[in-house]
Amino acid sequence: MPSFLRFLSVALLAVPLLALAAPPQAGTEHVKARLVASQDTVAPGQRFTVALEQDIKAHWHTYWLNPGDSGQATSITWTGAEAGPIQWPTPAVQPIGPLVNYGYEGRVALLLDLTVPADAKPGSRFQPVAEVRWLVCKDVCIPEQVTLGLDLPVAAQAQAGADAAQIDEWRGAIPKPAPFAVQLKPAAQGVQLSGPGEGVTKAYFFADTWGAVAHSAPQALTAEGGGWALELPAGDDPVKPGQPLSGVIVLTTASGQQAWTVTAPMPEGAGKGPGPADLAAPSAAVPTPAPESDLGVLTAMALALVGGLILNLMPCVFPVLSIKALALVNQGNHKAEGLAYTAGVLASFALLAAVLIALRAGGQQVGWGFQFHSPVFVLVVAYLLFMVGLNLSGLFDIGGGFTGIGSGLAARQGLAGSFFTGVLAAVVATPCTAPFMGAALAFALAQPAAVLLAVFLALGLGLALPFLVLAFWPAAQRWLPRPGAWMDKFKQFLAFPMYAAVVWLLWVLAQQTGPDGVALALGGLVLIAFALWLRRASRGLAGGAVALASLVLALGVGSVIKPVSADVRAADAAVEAYSAERVVELRAQNKPVFVNMTASWCISCLVNERVALSRPEVKDAFAKAGITYLKGDWTREDPAITAVLKAHGRSGVPLYLYYAPGAAEAQVLPQILTPGLVIEAVSTPTNPAPRS
Amino acid sequence: MTLLRRSLLAAALIAPALVHAAANVDAPAPAFTAMTADGKTVNLADFKGKTVVLEWTNHDCPYVKKHYSGNMQGQQKAAAAQGVVWLQVISSAPGQQGHVDGATAQKLNADRGAVVAATLLDPKGEIGKAYGAQTTPHMYVIAPDGKLAYKGGIDSIASNKADDIAKADPYVTQALAAIAAGRKVEKASTRPYGCSVKYAS
Numbered sequence: 001m002p003s004f005l006r007f008l009s010v011a012l013l014a015v016p017l018l019a020l021a022a023p024p025q026a027g028t029e030h031v032k033a034r035l036v037a038s039q040d041t042v043a044p045g046q047r048f049t050v051a052l053e054q055d056i057k058a059h060w061h062t063y064w065l066n067p068g069d070s071g072q073a074t075s076i077t078w079t080g081a082e083a084g085p086i087q088w089p090t091p092a093v094q095p096i097g098p099l100v101n102y103g104y105e106g107r108v109a110l111l112l113d114l115t116v117p118a119d120a121k122p123g124s125r126f127q128p129v130a131e132v133r134w135l136v137c138k139d140v141c142i143p144e145q146v147t148l149g150l151d152l153p154v155a156a157q158a159q160a161g162a163d164a165a166q167i168d169e170w171r172g173a174i175p176k177p178a179p180f181a182v183q184l185k186p187a188a189q190g191v192q193l194s195g196p197g198e199g200v201t202k203a204y205f206f207a208d209t210w211g212a213v214a215h216s217a218p219q220a221l222t223a224e225g226g227g228w229a230l231e232l233p234a235g236d237d238p239v240k241p242g243q244p245l246s247g248v249i250v251l252t253t254a255s256g257q258q259a260w261t262v263t264a265p266m267p268e269g270a271g272k273g274p275g276p277a278d279l280a281a282p283s284a285a286v287p288t289p290a291p292e293s294d295l296g297v298l299t300a301m302a303l304a305l306v307g308g309l310i311l312n313l314m315p316c317v318f319p320v321l322s323i324k325a326l327a328l329v330n331q332g333n334h335k336a337e338g339l340a341y342t343a344g345v346l347a348s349f350a351l352l353a354a355v356l357i358a359l360r361a362g363g364q365q366v367g368w369g370f371q372f373h374s375p376v377f378v379l380v381v382a383y384l385l386f387m388v389g390l391n392l393s394g395l396f397d398i399g400g401g402f403t404g405i406g407s408g409l410a411a412r413q414g415l416a417g418s419f420f421t422g423v424l425a426a427v428v429a430t431p432c433t434a435p436f437m438g439a440a441l442a443f444a445l446a447q448p449a450a451v452l453l454a455v456f457l458a459l460g461l462g463l464a465l466p467f468l469v470l471a472f473w474p475a476a477q478r479w480l481p482r483p484g485a486w487m488d489k490f491k492q493f494l495a496f497p498m499y500a501a502v503v504w505l506l507w508v509l510a511q512q513t514g515p516d517g518v519a520l521a522l523g524g525l526v527l528i529a530f531a532l533w534l535r536r537a538s539r540g541l542a543g544g545a546v547a548l549a550s551l552v553l554a555l556g557v558g559s560v561i562k563p564v565s566a567d568v569r570a571a572d573a574a575v576e577a578y579s580a581e582r583v584v585e586l587r588a589q590n591k592p593v594f595v596n597m598t599a600s601w602c603i604s605c606l607v608n609e610r611v612a613l614s615r616p617e618v619k620d621a622f623a624k625a626g627i628t629y630l631k632g633d634w635t636r637e638d639p640a641i642t643a644v645l646k647a648h649g650r651s652g653v654p655l656y657l658y659y660a661p662g663a664a665e666a667q668v669l670p671q672i673l674t675p676g677l678v679i680e681a682v683s684t685p686t687n688p689a690p691r692s
Numbered sequence: 693m694t695l696l697r698r699s700l701l702a703a704a705l706i707a708p709a710l711v712h713a714a715a716n717v718d719a720p721a722p723a724f725t726a727m728t729a730d731g732k733t734v735n736l737a738d739f740k741g742k743t744v745v746l747e748w749t750n751h752d753c754p755y756v757k758k759h760y761s762g763n764m765q766g767q768q769k770a771a772a773a774q775g776v777v778w779l780q781v782i783s784s785a786p787g788q789q790g791h792v793d794g795a796t797a798q799k800l801n802a803d804r805g806a807v808v809a810a811t812l813l814d815p816k817g818e819i820g821k822a823y824g825a826q827t828t829p830h831m832y833v834i835a836p837d838g839k840l841a842y843k844g845g846i847d848s849i850a851s852n853k854a855d856d857i858a859k860a861d862p863y864v865t866q867a868l869a870a871i872a873a874g875r876k877v878e879k880a881s882t883r884p885y886g887c888s889v890k891y892a893s
Contacts, residue, residue: 069826070827071887072852096888096891140752141753142754211881211883236844581891639822640821
């Protein structure tokens with residue numbers, strides 16, 4: 001009996017003592033958590049590692065230091081010990097709908113260092129307590145909290161425990177400081193992070209603070225010449241000059257995947273445009289122009305110039321230019337006309353640049369060809385080309401004359417005509433994004449106003465160059481045919497490309513506004529024709545007034561045209577409408593995805609579809625590889641598509657992306673496609689070599 | 693004729709100014725038309741000239757519950773007293789947490805004493821995506837000139853503990869005070885925190 005009483009009293013005394021030491025493990029509905037110490041016995045003042053292991057219910061996740069677009073990092077508050085910061089294992093990217101989180105699934109161990117108080121007495125017990133809070137989410141989020149504790153004997157001599165090896169293993173999952181330096185510089189859509197390393201096939205950067213990087217944006221990788229560079233679109237709190245960007249970079253090479261912590265300062269003065277170094281060595285940084293967006297200024301201008309030259313061959317520009325060239329056959333001050341034409345082109349591009357700069361200053365997202373998002377703009381250009389067509393057909397003469405052919409006009413009028421021909425050429429050229437130009441414009445749109453203007457003027461100069469050369473170089477004029485009656489016929493013939501261009505624009509309008517919009521637009525064309533006929537038939541003031549009224553009415557028609565609600569047309573059963581969610585879903589299933597960002601007003605897009613993507617051999621290759629073909633329609637502005645274009649350094653369509661199964665990054669295909677090129681790209685079995 | 697041609701060309705070049713907006717501070721707030729919980733249709737343009745608050749919400753989210761312990765209702769009442777239009781937006785997709793019909797949304801607000809000008813039902817997530825709403829709560833303030841003046845968290849302490857409310861910087865309250873006083877909003881873009889918006893995935 002006494003022994004029983006003694007046992008009872010000891011037991012009763014022990015209850016409060018035991019209650020002091022919190023349990024090392026506890027569970028909630030979604031997470032089993034436990035504390036694991038590297039030591040069995042600790043010494044006073046000793047620092048040792050403790051792990052918080054979370055065993056998370058299947059399909060649920062907890063969060064990293066920077067949880068991403070939503071969520072919250074796990075936190076641990078210690079009492080009874082001094083604790084260092086949590087050492088986080090490399091997280092995983094967790095897409096949820098259009099958002100992206102950074103966190104963990106399954107089992108994860110967060111490590112930290114605890115320091116035993118220096119005045120702890122050998123023979124006593126070290127009993128730190130941890131308040132652990134986490135948010136655990138699947139489709140819903142649950143905040144949970146447990147109280148965990150350690151209970152370790154204090155002795156003069158510390159002794160490692162059986163779990164020390166386990167903790168060392170967990171430590172292997174924690175990224176270490178990179179043994180190499182990384183560089184940060186401003187890029188088109190945010191920043192570019194680069195570093196050394198051969199054969200990097202995949203890379204992802206986890207920024208450790210919210211807002212520095214757009215978590216949900218794709219990170220485009222360039223790897224060559226023994227290094228890698230990752231484009232990181234900026235988030236809502238971009239890195240400022242002089243401030244560092246830090247986080248974890250995960251690099252995949254043939255030998256596996258490695259994660260490092262990196263920090264790089266944003267150069268002071270960044271964001272003020274490329275410095276002298278960029279100008280001095282543009283070629284080193286520019287492998288091939290098309291997919292790159294961080295070109296040097298001079299390279300961008302050179303590309304713009306070439307792009308402008310190519311614009312001359314576009315179906316709607318060519319007739320305008322031909323008329324102008326024909327004018328040279330006649331007498332006149334060719335040099336002055338050439339200059340006036342050039343001035344017209346340059347003035348238009350300067351105005352366009354100014355509008356872009358103003359829009360950008362207003363915080364708008366703009367891309368090349370963006371003006372064609374407006375049905376009213378499309379309609380106005382259609383009207384304009386129709387009027388030019390009628391003029392060429394001879395239905396009416398314009399007083400000042402676009403062309404000045406054989407009308408014995410005064411020199412001043414001829415010059416004004418040349419100037420406006422230049423303006424017209426610039427207006428009709430805008431939808432035709434020539435290859436090479438895409439990269440230059442994407443670069444320009446991300447640059448300070450002066451650089452943007454310079455690139456646009458280079459583009460204008462390219463457009464004006466052929467005519468300028470003809471005007472200033474008599475030898476070239478000799479190649480032109482002799483003037484004669486044929487010129488009138490040729491002029492009338494040139495009306496037809498104009499009418500064809502009008503048909504194309506109305507087709508674009510049909511995509512934007514539906515049948516009602518087209519009917520209104522056609523009505524407007526009839527009114528214009530009527531007005532011009534009336535003007536010629538009456539020659540009187542009243543007739544002129546009626547004509548003007550009809551024209552105003554035609555324009556009024558335009559103002560009532562409204563875009564129809566967005567629905568991407570997928571005429572081909574094999575084509576699905578693009579959505580970011582669909583891409584994430586397919587990639588999660590390790591299925592290959594081909595993305596085509598296009599617009600009805602984009603000629604190169606339509607040509608690529610005709611000559612490459614719609615070819616039976618390409619369709620077969622897609623079917624064989626099990627590729628899901630997604631088509632994004634940018635005919636009307638779509639911020640989701642604009643974001644994807646930006647993420648890949650483009651400011652306009654077309655953009656072709658191929659996600660190989662399991663590839664971290666999309667392969668960007670060139671802006672001019674051939675069937676062979678597409679088939680080769682999609683037939684590469686594993687993640688293809690990073691785009692060059 | 694020349695004049696007309698000139699103006700046509702000018703119009704053609706200036707027409708790009710008509711393009712879209714994005715949810716960036718100091719830029720025009722994205723326009724929307726939405727169905728409200730009481731079956732009406734509202735358009736952002738209806739509130740031109742007034743300050744508008746958009747509050748993304750999901751009544752089952754713990755972070756929303758944290759602020760509906762009194763803080764959110766208090767801010768709504770104070771805002772209403774200043775003539776501010778407070779709009780709740782529910783972007784949860786059907787079948788997802790927080791998705792409710794209009795009647796339920798109204799009942800929830802009545803039960804917790806919420807005071808809002810309207811609750812916008814956005815089950816397709818169109819408004820949410822136009823604004824880039826990521827969390828519940830995620831707050832936006834639109835100034836009377838129609839430009840976005842604030843976006844981000846409701847306050848500065850990202851936690852689900854109601855105790856933290858008193859210690860936090862109330863960003864939305866500060867933004868509304870700045871707009872009312874004609875000052876620039878000091879912290880115009882902050883980190884939103886909370887549950888993810890339950891878009892259709």
